[in-house]
Amino acid sequence: MTDTLILTQRWGTKDSHTLASYRAAGGYAALEKALALAPASIVEEVKVSNLRGRGGAGFATGLKWSFLPKDVRPRYLTVNADESEPGTFKDRYILEYEPHMLIEGIALTCYANDIHAAYIYIRGEFAKQTRVLESALEEAYRGGILGKRLLGKADFALDVFVHRGAGAYICGEESALLESLEGKKGYPRLKPPFPAVIGLYGRPTIINNVETLANIPWIVLNGGKAFAALGAGKSGGTRLFCVSGHVNRPGVYEKPVHYNLKKLIMEDCGGIPGGRAVKAVIPGGSSSPVLSAAEIDVSMEFDALKAAGTMAGSGGIIVMDDSACLVRVLGRIAKFYAEESCGQCTPCREGAPWMEGVLERIEHGEGREGDIDKLVQMANNIGGQTICPLGDAAAMPVQSFVKKFRAEFERHVAERRCPFGAGAWGKAQQTRQAFIGPAPS
Amino acid sequence: MPNPDPSAAGSWPDLPAEGVRRFDLELAPILKHYPEDRRASAMLPALRLGQEIFSHLSPSVMALAADRLGVSPARAEEVATFYVMFHTRPVGRHLVEVCTNVSCCLAGADHIFKDLKEKLGVENGGTSADGRVTLREVECLGSCGTAPAMLVDEEMEEGLTPDKVERIVGALK
Numbered sequence: 156m157t158d159t160l161i162l163t164q165r166w167g168t169k170d171s172h173t174l175a176s177y178r179a180a181g182g183y184a185a186l187e188k189a190l191a192l193a194p195a196s197i198v199e200e201v202k203v204s205n206l207r208g209r210g211g212a213g214f215a216t217g218l219k220w221s222f223l224p225k226d227v228r229p230r231y232l233t234v235n236a237d238e239s240e241p242g243t244f245k246d247r248y249i250l251e252y253e254p255h256m257l258i259e260g261i262a263l264t265c266y267a268n269d270i271h272a273a274y275i276y277i278r279g280e281f282a283k284q285t286r287v288l289e290s291a292l293e294e295a296y297r298g299g300i301l302g303k304r305l306l307g308k309a310d311f312a313l314d315v316f317v318h319r320g321a322g323a324y325i326c327g328e329e330s331a332l333l334e335s336l337e338g339k340k341g342y343p344r345l346k347p348p349f350p351a352v353i354g355l356y357g358r359p360t361i362i363n364n365v366e367t368l369a370n371i372p373w374i375v376l377n378g379g380k381a382f383a384a385l386g387a388g389k390s391g392g393t394r395l396f397c398v399s400g401h402v403n404r405p406g407v408y409e410k411p412v413h414y415n416l417k418k419l420i421m422e423d424c425g426g427i428p429g430g431r432a433v434k435a436v437i438p439g440g441s442s443s444p445v446l447s448a449a450e451i452d453v454s455m456e457f458d459a460l461k462a463a464g465t466m467a468g469s470g471g472i473i474v475m476d477d478s479a480c481l482v483r484v485l486g487r488i489a490k491f492y493a494e495e496s497c498g499q500c501t502p503c504r505e506g507a508p509w510m511e512g513v514l515e516r517i518e519h520g521e522g523r524e525g526d527i528d529k530l531v532q533m534a535n536n537i538g539g540q541t542i543c544p545l546g547d548a549a550a551m552p553v554q555s556f557v558k559k560f561r562a563e564f565e566r567h568v569a570e571r572r573c574p575f576g577a578g579a580w581g582k583a584q585q586t587r588q589a590f591i592g593p594a595p596s
Numbered sequence: 597m598p599n600p601d602p603s604a605a606g607s608w609p610d611l612p613a614e615g616v617r618r619f620d621l622e623l624a625p626i627l628k629h630y631p632e633d634r635r636a637s638a639m640l641p642a643l644r645l646g647q648e649i650f651s652h653l654s655p656s657v658m659a660l661a662a663d664r665l666g667v668s669p670a671r672a673e674e675v676a677t678f679y680v681m682f683h684t685r686p687v688g689r690h691l692v693e694v695c696t697n698v699s700c701c702l703a704g705a706d707h708i709f710k711d712l713k714e715k716l717g718v719e720n721g722g723t724s725a726d727g728r729v730t731l732r733e734v735e736c737l738g739s740c741g742t743a744p745a746m747l748v749d750e751e752m753e754e755g756l757t758p759d760k761v762e763r764i765v766g767a768l769k
Contacts (some may be wrong), residue, residue, distance in 0.1 A: 280681070
């Protein structure tokens with residue numbers, strides 16, 4: 156079954172963001188159904204579904220919920236809507252087109268886990284999405300779905316608040332997000348203790364990504380088994396794959412979680428403009444190790460991509476054709492991590508800008524003998540040496556780009572120039588319209 | 597410690613009283629989102645509100661926000677300087693922020709940013725001589741499928757072409 160659409164069915168249809176439209180399409184039926192069930196059975200259903208976190212780490216959602224200590228109250232739910240991993244642009248469309256699907260997922264998660272307050276941490280740059288979400292929440296309160304009595308029936312109070320960020324990639328890291336929500340700068344916390352035990356305000360806290368939660372209503376309605384059957388191995392369901400870069404039809408594609416990467420690029424996205432060849436593909440956001448063209452005939456399921464030496468991450472796929480200079484691309488990625496390092500750990504704070512600087516000089520024909528090895532050495536000294544995964548995220552692209560495309564780096568140093576010249580970013584594609592609707596049949 | 601008399605000039609004598617009143621009025625409902633003993637949680641929304649009312653986060657605005665949230669001004673300042681959407685110095689009448697991350701550059705964002713710098717006569721982070729536009733490059737905006745993208749006064753503009761950029765930026769007063 157490749158055509159089940161859980162999340163994108165109504166994207167782009169008129170007024171899909173309104174309560175009336177969501178209700179008319181059967182919305183909040185899952186919540187209705189759930190209120191007649193024992194909360195623990197919902198947690199069980201989510202475990203059976205093999206739903207894994209869509210934010211980047213791919214952790215089993217039901218298992219995460221079960222880490223909450225039994226007797227400690229209050230507990231909190233924090234929704235991670237801080238989508239900012241380069242190459243990722245899916246949660247914003249859920250917020251724009253299906254805010255009530257997210258709200259229903261939040262309500263179900265809170266009911267299942269005896270949580271009475273949820274915070275949606277939305278990135279500051281999502282002004283429009285914040286407006287849509289806030290108006291959907293207002294509708295949900297007015298419609299008696301949220302507030303003192305869940306769905307106007309249950310003896311269960313639930314408040315959902317929006318907390319808007321102010322521009323910091325690090326706040327997508329769950330413990331930095333909690334710090335930011337507590338009104339501080341986004342410095343990640345040491346783990347353990349994990350947020351499930353000591354989270355927001357020191358209380359047990361679940362943190363789930365927007366897409367993860369938007370799947371919960373479907374799971375409650377159709378059963379965990381049905382969701383698991385859509386996927387493969389230990390990963391259930393469909394997934395939103397975001398494709399950008401050198402493809403004919405960039406956009407968000409909902410596909411089974413184990414869909415083939417090459418098929419997605421060459422068939423669904425219509426291949427590469429001008430019939431050029433794929434050179435490299437970043438499969439799961441800019442933090443994930445790059446794949447060469449020979450490696451893209453692979454399932455995108457979490458464990459399959461792990462076995463391929465990379466990660467499914469946030470589902471952000473960036474395609475580069477043979478006109479792109481990978482030294483320049485990697486230099487830009489390094490700059491990103493240098494900019495976004497919070498500054499708490501020395502290896503990341505100091506190392507990321509160093510890598511950026513060395514890549515810059517290689518790109519500009521000033522690379523020195525030994526620079527390439529130095530780069531890898533720097534990356535090796537950052538990865539695994541920091542409080543949060545941003546250090547690893549800065550190191551992995553450097554390690555993988557150099558390993559897989561070393562000749563291109565060496566050529567820059569040997570020729571003392573960028574062999575790709577002015578067109579180093581490849582051929583600009585400036586008039587494309589992203590594909591955001593349901594998959595064409 | 598909270599200022600004993602919020603209507604007094606306090607340590608923000610340069611802020612117009614009307615603005616301070618508006619700040620307090622609009623902050624009140626936001627504070628209800630957080631537990632009573634956790635009002636400092638409202639730091640981000642309080643600073644956003646302060647920036648909206650007083651145009652940028654001067655030491656006085658940070659002191660006002662800190663006072664209302666019961667924390668030290670240093671705490672407000674460390675937050676204000678950590679997040680890129682907060683401005684501790686004045687910016688132009690309009691803020692244009694161009695994403696130059698990978699997906700946007702693969703779609704031509706570097707040309708768009710370069711053209712804008714030349715047209716406005718500024719470097720990254722600079723403000724045009726007439727005070728009209730502050731231009732800067734920013735990180736991924738989550739518009740990779742509709743790249744290149746930029747924010748104009750915090751609103752997203754996507755699928756940019758040189759013509760479209762010229763039209764949008766040219767229309768800013």
